[in-house]
Amino acid sequence: MASQPGPLTRWPWHRLGNFKYVLLAPWVAHSMHKFMADSGEQRDMFNFLIFPILLLRLLHSQLWITFSRFQTAKGKHRIVDKSLDFDQVDRERKWDDQIILTALFMYMVNMVVPGASHLPWWESRGVVLIILLHMGPVEFIYYWLHRALHHHFLYSRYHSHHHASIATEPITCKGCSLSLSLCVCVCGSLI
Template identity: 35%
Template sequence: MVAPLSTWPLENLGNFKYLLYGPLVPKVLYSRRANEVLPQQDVWCLHLLIICALRSAIYTACTNHSNAHYLTLKRRILPQGVGFKQIDSEWHWDNFIILQAFMACWSFPFLVDLPLWNSKGVLYALTFHVGISEPLYYWVHRYLHSDYFFSNYHSLHHSSSATVCHCSNMLQMTPQLSEPLDQDLVFLQNELSLWDRK
């Protein structure tokens, strides 16, 4: 029996998983057609779609560059290249982008009226990142290296023979759920800066 949340529910969908972006697209298109001032939530959905497309393009460009034999022959850190077995096992590397897009779109409805910039927010972001987010990420990752969690969850991350940028996100679903949650603490800095202003 497989450990709970050790596989992505999106794996059964194959390439049809991109249809999950469907609810975001009509929301943006309808708000554009209405010729009104866009509600903040609809602008947020548009920004998420743009960010997801850019992240996918950057990951693909980095991987194509790192796998281009004529460019990286003399600059390789590891002598072995990426084989077809590794490419097949990491084909659906972008599951985490879909998951994080939905988490961002529907997890912060109370943050609709945030200002674009607040200088206190930088201090809060630095404090949360250095004081909470980084230590939490370190201890969660260290916990994933314990016997049970490594064999059931984290071993896929270390199973790649040649490390490329997709390997870092070749995780099961559970670590992808925990990492954005500790990163969400950083986003709360904007809300805290609003409380200071009131």
């Protein structure tokens, strides 16, 4: 937690604890029902695949966390000669909140934006456009947002949590606050 927690430091589902995945249940049930009820070209594959993609992202993240902690425990390739302590593990245990936020955001965008689910799966011009948008405005916004988080007012309320970890891992930044995650999610959805 930040040294002086600000508003939106905690996730809205913080009190649910490990039951936070229940938030996705209505969306998953709706997408499965819609997939089964529709037929042929009417089927919404994007909406149906959001939950399996979420599960793949959780598995992918967990594999990198395990590999990183194994490397830290082994001690041959450490950048800082300090081991991972229990305080850091406890501080970073909510790494999956951003993945849940992204899934909820994807379900909502798919429901609100007409035709979002019927976009083509692959288009070369789209890939080039995504790369250019990511290299340009998204990285620019993310860089300046991160610089702003080092201002003493924002640092003490949101960003000190991130810098409290000495032995960095792939999930060190994923335990950040809701406000930063919302900014990153919105910037990432621009592409």
